[in-house]
Amino acid sequence: xxxxxxxxxxxxxxxxxxxxxxxxxxxxxxxxxxxxxxxxxxxxxxxxxxxxxxxxxxxxxxxxxxxxxxxxxxxxxxxxxxxxxxxxxxxxxxxxxxxxxxxxxxxxxxxxxxxxxxxxxxxxxxxxxxxxxxxxxxxxxxxxxxxxxxxxxxxxxxxxxxxxxxxxxxxxxxxxxxxxxxxxxxxxxxxxxxxxxxxxxxxxxxxxxxxxxxxxxxxxxxxxxxxxxxxxxxxxxxxxxxxxxxxxxxxxxxxxxxxxxxxxxxxxxxxxxxxxxxxxxxxxxxxxxxxxxxxxxxxxxxxxxxxxxxxxxxxxxxxxxxxxxxxxxxxxxxxxxxxxxxxxxxxxxxxxxxxxxxxxxxxxxxxxxxxxxxxxxxxxxxxxxxxxxxxxxxxxxxxxxxxxxxxxxxxxxxxxxxxxxxxxxxxxxxxxxxxxxxxxxxxxxxxxxxxxxxxxxxxxxxxxxxxxxxxxxxxxxxxxxxxxxxxxxxxxxxxxxxxxxxxxxxxxxxxxxxxxxxxxxxxxxxxxxxxxxxxxxxxxxxxxxxxxxxxxxxxxxxxxxxxxxxxxxxxxxxxxxxxxxxxxxxxxxxxxxxxxxxxxxxxxxxxxxxxxxxxxxxxxxxxxxxxxxxxxxxxxxxxxxxxxxxxxxxxxxxxxxxxxxxxxxxxxxxxxxxxxxxxxxxxxxxxxxxxxxxxxxxxxxxxxxxxxxxxxxxxxxxxxxxxxxxxxxxxxx
DNA sequence: AGCACATGTTTTTTT
DNA sequence: AACATGTGCT
Numbered sequence: 001x002x003x004x005x006x007x008x009x010x011x012x013x014x015x016x017x018x019x020x021x022x023x024x025x026x027x028x029x030x031x032x033x034x035x036x037x038x039x040x041x042x043x044x045x046x047x048x049x050x051x052x053x054x055x056x057x058x059x060x061x062x063x064x065x066x067x068x069x070x071x072x073x074x075x076x077x078x079x080x081x082x083x084x085x086x087x088x089x090x091x092x093x094x095x096x097x098x099x100x101x102x103x104x105x106x107x108x109x110x111x112x113x114x115x116x117x118x119x120x121x122x123x124x125x126x127x128x129x130x131x132x133x134x135x136x137x138x139x140x141x142x143x144x145x146x147x148x149x150x151x152x153x154x155x156x157x158x159x160x161x162x163x164x165x166x167x168x169x170x171x172x173x174x175x176x177x178x179x180x181x182x183x184x185x186x187x188x189x190x191x192x193x194x195x196x197x198x199x200x201x202x203x204x205x206x207x208x209x210x211x212x213x214x215x216x217x218x219x220x221x222x223x224x225x226x227x228x229x230x231x232x233x234x235x236x237x238x239x240x241x242x243x244x245x246x247x248x249x250x251x252x253x254x255x256x257x258x259x260x261x262x263x264x265x266x267x268x269x270x271x272x273x274x275x276x277x278x279x280x281x282x283x284x285x286x287x288x289x290x291x292x293x294x295x296x297x298x299x300x301x302x303x304x305x306x307x308x309x310x311x312x313x314x315x316x317x318x319x320x321x322x323x324x325x326x327x328x329x330x331x332x333x334x335x336x337x338x339x340x341x342x343x344x345x346x347x348x349x350x351x352x353x354x355x356x357x358x359x360x361x362x363x364x365x366x367x368x369x370x371x372x373x374x375x376x377x378x379x380x381x382x383x384x385x386x387x388x389x390x391x392x393x394x395x396x397x398x399x400x401x402x403x404x405x406x407x408x409x410x411x412x413x414x415x416x417x418x419x420x421x422x423x424x425x426x427x428x429x430x431x432x433x434x435x436x437x438x439x440x441x442x443x444x445x446x447x448x449x450x451x452x453x454x455x456x457x458x459x460x461x462x463x464x465x466x467x468x469x470x471x472x473x474x475x476x477x478x479x480x481x482x483x484x485x486x487x488x489x490x491x492x493x494x495x496x497x498x499x500x501x502x503x504x505x506x507x508x509x510x511x512x513x514x515x516x517x518x519x520x521x522x523x524x525x526x527x528x529x530x531x532x533x534x535x536x537x538x539x540x541x542x543x544x545x546x547x548x549x550x551x552x553x554x555x556x557x558x559x560x561x562x563x564x565x566x567x568x569x570x571x572x573x574x575x576x577x578x579x580x581x582x583x584x585x586x587x588x589x590x591x592x593x594x595x596x597x598x599x600x601x602x603x604x605x606x607x608x609x610x611x612x613x614x615x616x617x618x619x620x621x622x623x624x625x626x627x628x629x630x631x632x633x634x635x636x637x638x639x640x641x642x643x644x645x646x647x648x649x650x651x652x653x654x655x656x657x658x659x660x661x662x663x664x665x666x667x668x669x670x671x672x673x674x675x676x677x678x679x680x681x682x683x684x685x686x687x688x689x690x691x692x693x694x695x696x697x698x699x700x701x702x703x704x705x706x707x708x709x710x711x712x713x714x715x716x717x718x719x720x721x722x723x724x725x726x727x728x729x730x731x732x733x
Numbered sequence: 734a735g736c737a738c739a740t741g742t743t744t745t746t747t748t
Numbered sequence: 749a750a751c752a753t754g755t756g757c758t
């Protein structure tokens with residue numbers, strides 16, 4: 001493609017962005033306004049028009065998938081794959097630190113700790129320090145540490161807020177946590193960013209080198225960078241000022257992870273000479289979808305007005321559906337999907353189903369399976385989170401870096417080797433007294449006090465096993481290594497002994513893992529153990545999502561960022577689920593939830609369904625929900641309501657249906673899940689008690705203008721028809 | 734040390 | 749409802 005063609009089909013704002021050459025630029029890109037397009041075209045244009053060397057371009061994306069796509073598109077434009085670095089902040093930092101780790105006192109074979117590794121380590125520490133009580137959850141501490149690191153606060157700089165118990169614990173735990181990470185030669189996600197920043201501030205020459213190397217910096221999703229990422233980009237770009245950032249403040253949804261929306265809002269302050277470009281034409285969605293999304297986001301107080309418009313025609317109304325229960329919700333979605341594919345010419349692959357929490361996927365999955373609808377879940381119970389996979393991975397990690405304590409503790413006695421807690425206690429004490437890793441300790445077991453010869457032999461055998469595996473890794477491939485792990489540990493036998501009914505599934509997972517490794521070996525440039533381990537940690541599930549085959553795609557609203565579908569279902573539009581009840585007290589968090597809603601709605605090109613259920617099961621027991629406030633915020637003039645009656649989808653005039661739904665929202669506090677309301681919201685299967693007829697079960701519910709007609713079968717076998725609002729019924733659980 | 738059974742906890746989102 | 753942890757027994 002020649003240079004002219006790179007910019008030929010862009011609108012004037014997009015063109016201005018692509019043609020921006022040197023100096024800072026901020027592109028405020030509304031949803032669907034073609035920002036990926038702008039980024040890829042600009043990379044191509046820098047190379048083809050300005051003769052910029054491809055390897056001096058650094059493009060940072062939010063996911064690895066986005067990175068792959070970007071590389072692909074640039075390659076199409078240029079006719080060859082550019083040698084630019086395109087990847088996430090984390091993968092960039094990891095790559096850089098592999099080269100420079102020694103300067104910071106780490107080995108270049110460091111392993112990366114994910115959230116569950118972190119929690120496990122913190123738990124260990126709490127136990128060792130006798131701080132283990134019900135007020136200090138590893139989860140909460142892990143999150144506090146992560147926040148501190150995102151703000152570049154190191155253990156020695158950490159000051160505990162007065163009077164807060166957890167903060168006092170933090171003061172103890174954080175330095176110890178960091179010490180143990182280092183002893184394991186491990187970095188957590190936040191360390192990747194923090195340590196890179198540290199490297200740049202302590203080693204002027206290193207910083208200069210990378211500044212020179214990457215003369216052009218492009219950052220996507222800038223509204224979601226945290227302070228460490230912000231600093232990292234400053235280190236790289238402050239001097240030459242060639243920093244080109246793209247983002248949309250209305251789509252900032254990672255505040256919980258330290259993302260700081262002020263970074264994008266302050267860009268013009270950081271770079272007063274910045275060129276600011278607004279992309280406000282939406283090429284993705286029909287106008288009614290945009291109208292609906294904008295009427296919701298307009299309720300956020302802390303935001304700048306923005307005008308987003310579309311020429312794609314009005315499209316059809318947003319469809320709002322209220323169902324009686326979680327399973328009815330799933331049934332509604334299934335029937336609606338059937339209608340879309342059978343009568344309206346959509347494919348399964350055109351349809352995305354989004355929810356707030358991963359746990360919501362299960363109910364949908366059950367019904368899809370029954371209805372024989374093809375689906376794929378992105379994220380959720382991640383493959384690499386499964387127990388048997390984690391075990392094998394722990395062996396691989398130990399082979400790569402035997403000092404890794406988390407992996408060591410995971411498999412030292414898995415499968416059982418007769419090394420119990422007492423023995424381990426002695427090993428730990430010895431290791432921490434001598435300042436060596438657990439692996440180093442068991443390599444010379446005769447030094448460990450209190451260990452009898454028999455136990456010395458057992459731990460020694462484990463050390464020898466690791467050495468043997470290391471040898472296999474040196475001689476052979478990754479595939480050989482995994483095979484050796486399975487053989488040497490008799491792992492499959494262990495699974496069969498322990499898992500009973502689940503054994504088959506677990507073994508299949510292990511087989512699947514071996515397939516993945518073979519696949520990886522074929523695709524990777526240098527298929528080594530280290531790269532493989534890194535990829536497993538840094539590549540998200542959405543990155544592996546297969547969009548080529550024809551199936552429904554289910555994922556969380558967060559994972560859906562950056563994607564688009566002709567048809568979107570947003571399920572679980574219930575107050576307490578979305579916005580999630582955990583944010584009830586904080587206006588800021590509510591606004592983040594609202595942005596999340598905006599992100600979800602703007603994924604839709606043609607059709608948008610927003611679905612709720614009046615009652616759901618949660619932790620076993622049942623609970624009632626009112627409509628999400630976000631549903632009430634949608635401009636009523638673009639809504640049509642649908643219902644499911646006896647397995648058939650019915651459509652209702654919008655105003656009536658909406659009013660009926662809203663009236664449910666009156667009454668006690670918005671979040672209160674009213675346990676025993678006496679009228680309305682019954683569904684089939686509910687158990688009730690009547691003062692005269694005794695206990696019974698509801699066998700059908702029919703809507704009457706403002707009420708429900710219930711048919712109840714009581715314990716003595718008689719059936720009664722009762723009006724919900726008049727009958728003195730009590731709910732039973 | 735390891736098993737079987739009982740109890741408690743979880744579900745907010747992710748690189 | 750699903751899973752991790754704890755207890756008591758062998």
